[in-house]
Each structure stands twice: as C-alpha cells, then as structure tokens.
Amino acid sequence: MYNILIVDDEPLICKGLSSLLQSAGLDIKSIFTAYNGHEALDFLRMEEIDLLITDIQMGAMSGIELMHQAKIVKPWVQAIIISAHETFQYAQLALRLGAKDYLIKPLKNEQFLNSVRNVLLQMDKPMPAGDEFLSAQREHFQMEEPRQERTDRLNRLLDVPDAGGDSERIKELGLTGPYFAVLKIKLMTAQRESSLRNEDIRLLQYAALNIAEELLTPDWSHVAFYSPESEISVVVQWDEAAYGASGVDKINQLDMIGRSLHHNVSKYLNLPCVIGISQILKGTEFLHTLGEQAKKAILWNREHRDHFVFYFGDFKWSLFSEEPTEEEWAEQNNQIVEKAKAYIDRNYAQKGLTLHEVAQRNHVSPNYLSYLFKKYTGFNLWEYVIKLRMEESRRLLLHSDMRRYEIAEKVGYESPEHFSKIFKKYYGVSPSEVKK
Incomplete structure (x- = not known):
C-alpha cells in the first residue's frame, strides 16, 4: 500500500484530489x-x-524546488507535477528532475487517475529479488551481451591516463x-560468494546494469557499462545547455542518482553495493x-562500513599530504557535525530551513552530512531541528501569553494548523491541551 502527498496552495484542490484518489480503488x-x-x-521527512x-x-517554494528538496531527502520518491501553465521550460526541468508526468490544470479526473495508476504500477512492477531472481533465470536466461570491444574502450578511458x-x-x-561525471557501482559479491556460481555473478552484474x-x-544522458571486479561504471554527461540550466544543483543530482542506484540494487538483487x-x-x-x-570514493566504505554512497568532493584531500589517520579523519568529521549543529542552533526557527542549506554551509553533500550527523549525535538532522522547535514552542506555551499562531511563527511554521499537527505528533497532545 502506498502513501501519497498532495501539495497545492488551494485547499479545495487538495481536498478534491484527495477525495478522487480515495474513491478510485x-x-x-x-x-x-x-x-x-x-x-x-x-x-x-517524517x-x-x-x-x-x-x-x-x-509562493515561497515552487513545486520544482519542492521536488528538488524531496529528492535530496528520499531520492526514490516519485513525483507528478501539476500546473496552470503549459510552459516548456517548467516541464523540461520537472522531467529532468525525474517527474513521471506533467499535467495541466484544469485536471480531467480520468487523466489524473491514469497518471497516478501508471506511476503506482511502475513502482509495483514485479521483479524477483535476490536468490529468487537467480533461480528463476539460471535455466533460460540469455544475457544480451554488449560488444566487448566497446566495453574495453570505455574502461580504458577511465583506467588509463591520456587514453582519450x-x-x-x-x-x-x-x-x-x-561535462562529465563518473559513478561506479561496486557489487559486494564476495559477501555471498559461497552461494554464488560464476554464472550467478555475471547475472547479478547484468541485472545491476539493467537497473542503472x-x-x-x-x-x-549517460553511458553505462561493465567494469572489472564486479563493477558497473556510469558516465553521466551534460551538454552546455543542460549544464547551464538554473535551479538544479548538479552535485545533488549525482547524489540522487547514487542513492537511487543503491536503493534499487539492494532492494531487487538483495545484494550489498557501494557507490x-x-x-x-x-x-x-x-x-x-x-x-x-569514483574508485577512491568507494574506498571510504572501509572507514564507514554502515554508509554506502560516497561523493569524492566530500573528503578534504588537500588538507592531508597523505591518507589521513583514523584520528585525523574523526576530528574532521566531528568539526563538520559541530559546525552544522551550531548553525542549526542559531537558525532552527528560520522558515524554509533545509538540509541543502545546512550542507552548503559545510561544503559537503546533504547525504554525507545526514550520515555524519546521525552517527555523531544519535539524531537524524531534521529530528534535531524539530526537537529544538518543539522544545521552544512548549516553553513559550507554558511561560508566555503568546497565542498559538504567534508561537508557530516564532519557531518557523507558516501555518498554525500545521504547527499543531507537528506538535501533537511529537508530544502526543495538542498545544491547547498543554496550555490548559
């Protein structure tokens, strides 16, 4: 069963679409x-x-920006954009961010429901996982092998200096x-080699390539191919127009792709991998x-065994003349977390505070900052923001005469109703009950 979030600044549209979906079976x-x-x-986030x-x-945040932020939080979230304007630029940007459809208002009921059905069907696409996949394919599966000469040439470009x-x-x-970037998917077949034949490893590599x-x-725009040692290489590329497109952070795009690849390979192949x-x-x-x-980024899984997507730019290589010691690396990570925590402590009440903003202040990717913050504080980063907001709002409820809408405004919420929902979810009681 699926959870759906409808967002529109017109409450009647939200209510209408919600009722339509509830009655659609x-x-x-x-x-x-x-x-x-x-x-x-x-x-x-919650x-x-x-x-x-x-x-x-x-208003303050467009649907495009919301989709961008949503993909940072959970890259596998699917999206449908609705708009009153048939603007090619908006549609192109939405599709580039991975929107599954772009619908024009006024919406036709059947068109809207068909779009939602298609997205849910794709999400529910049956695909045997792990050992089921292998056992189902061993007897009759025929791999469509890419041309070996082409694969060799592509690997040579990545492996050999001046091979252009x-x-x-x-x-x-x-x-x-x-413009180019490289992602490498390292399939951790060694962790299952006792139950895998050589043919099975090739099948898993083939399946991972198809997932990519x-x-x-x-x-x-990309080129994906097999690489040695149970790896898949993906070269992502942009032309001048796509690279210069405003409103899209390319590093966040790569992070979304990396986390989506890890999510899908792990889900469908039941196989650990590092990106x-x-x-x-x-x-x-x-x-x-x-x-x-990309190879060097993968190596940091040795330091962070519970993290699986690594961006080369997150590591401050220039600060060290050689590979840092465990103590030096821990100190640098701790500084990143402390700096992020201090920034949140000062700005938690800011409307529109985002993980992206906090990460930018630290010059690291949102993915890596989230991982470090949880590891060093025990809190999910946004859980920490909500904790500060809720503690301050409770203090104001108990020790001031401020009204609910004033407190909501003061701790970073535009809507008193939304503030009340978050407060009740956090404390189990409403703001008015606490006040009483």
Whole structure:
C-alpha cells in the first residue's frame, strides 16, 4: 500500500484530489495534504511518502524546488507535477528532475487517475529479488551481451591516463559531453560468494546494469557499462545547455542518482553495493581522473562500513599530504557535525530551513552530512531541528501569553494548523491541551 502527498496552495484542490484518489480503488494507505512547500517537506521527512503530487507555483517554494528538496531527502520518491501553465521550460526541468508526468490544470479526473495508476504500477512492477531472481533465470536466461570491444574502450578511458585519443572515436562511444561525471557501482559479491556460481555473478552484474539503464533512461544522458571486479561504471554527461540550466544543483543530482542506484540494487538483487561518485569536469581528457575519483570514493566504505554512497568532493584531500589517520579523519568529521549543529542552533526557527542549506554551509553533500550527523549525535538532522522547535514552542506555551499562531511563527511554521499537527505528533497532545 502506498502513501501519497498532495501539495497545492488551494485547499479545495487538495481536498478534491484527495477525495478522487480515495474513491478510485487504488492500493493507497494514507493521503497527506499540504498547502505549501515547507509543510510538504515536514511530511516527506517524517512519513514514508511514495508519491508526491505537487502544484508548480506556490509562493515561497515552487513545486520544482519542492521536488528538488524531496529528492535530496528520499531520492526514490516519485513525483507528478501539476500546473496552470503549459510552459516548456517548467516541464523540461520537472522531467529532468525525474517527474513521471506533467499535467495541466484544469485536471480531467480520468487523466489524473491514469497518471497516478501508471506511476503506482511502475513502482509495483514485479521483479524477483535476490536468490529468487537467480533461480528463476539460471535455466533460460540469455544475457544480451554488449560488444566487448566497446566495453574495453570505455574502461580504458577511465583506467588509463591520456587514453582519450581521437575525439570523433570517443563520440562514437556515446560520450559527447562536454561535462562529465563518473559513478561506479561496486557489487559486494564476495559477501555471498559461497552461494554464488560464476554464472550467478555475471547475472547479478547484468541485472545491476539493467537497473542503472532503467533508472537513468530517458532523463539522463549517460553511458553505462561493465567494469572489472564486479563493477558497473556510469558516465553521466551534460551538454552546455543542460549544464547551464538554473535551479538544479548538479552535485545533488549525482547524489540522487547514487542513492537511487543503491536503493534499487539492494532492494531487487538483495545484494550489498557501494557507490562512488566523482566530481564534474569538462573535457574527455579528464575521464581517467573522474574514474580514479569514483574508485577512491568507494574506498571510504572501509572507514564507514554502515554508509554506502560516497561523493569524492566530500573528503578534504588537500588538507592531508597523505591518507589521513583514523584520528585525523574523526576530528574532521566531528568539526563538520559541530559546525552544522551550531548553525542549526542559531537558525532552527528560520522558515524554509533545509538540509541543502545546512550542507552548503559545510561544503559537503546533504547525504554525507545526514550520515555524519546521525552517527555523531544519535539524531537524524531534521529530528534535531524539530526537537529544538518543539522544545521552544512548549516553553513559550507554558511561560508566555503568546497565542498559538504567534508561537508557530516564532519557531518557523507558516501555518498554525500545521504547527499543531507537528506538535501533537511529537508530544502526543495538542498545544491547547498543554496550555490548559
């Protein structure tokens, strides 16, 4: 069963779409409604949302920005955008962020329901996992092998310095750029080798390649291929227009792709994997550098066994003349967390505070900051923000004459009703009951 979040600054539209979905016979567990992007983000952080349906124009935070922030929180959340304007630029940006549909108001009931059904059906697409996948495929599965010569040439570009050669021959491989990043998926087959045959390892690698292709096509220009040692390599590329598009942080895009790859490989293949993500550089002559960065990022799984997606730029290599000691690395991580915590302590009441903003202040990816914050404090980062907001609002309820809407405003909530929902979820009682 699925949880759906509907976001529109017109309450009647939220109510109408919610009623329509409830009566449609779909496999829906809960429907949440929010009237602006900031309220929606609280639901995304606190509930297991599967599908986000959002208007595109909502005042302080647009639907595009909400979708962007939602993908940082949970990259696997699916999204449908609704808009009063048939604007190509908006539609293109929404689809680039992974929106499954772009619907124009006024919505036709059947069109809307068909769109939701299609997304839920894709999410529920039957695919045997783990050992079921292997046992189902061993006898009759025939892999469509990519041309070995092409695979070898692609791996040579990542593995050998100055292997670029003729730019026209590189374009024949599908690498047109001029901006590139490399992701590597390291399948941890060694952890299951006792139960795996060589043929099974090839099947798993083939399945992982197909997961990557399905996830990235058609929204991302990319080339994916087998690499040695149970790896899949993905070269993501942007042309000048796509790279220069405003409103989209490319590192966050790569982080979304990496976390989605890890989520899907782990879910469908029941196989541990580690994802390494390079920086973005311009020019095919840097493909080797990018390949080395992705490999180096994967190595940090040795230091962080409970973390699986690593971005090369999160590690301050330039601060050390050689690989840092465990103590040096712990000190640097602790400084990142303390700096983030201090920033939140000062700004927790700011409306629209986001994980992205806190991460930018620390010059690390949101994914890595979330991991470190939880590891060093025991709190999920947003749980810590809510903790500060709720403690302050309770103090104000008990020791001041401020009204509910004033307290909501003071601790960072635009809507008193939304503030009351969060307060009751946190304390188990409403603000008015605490006041009494």
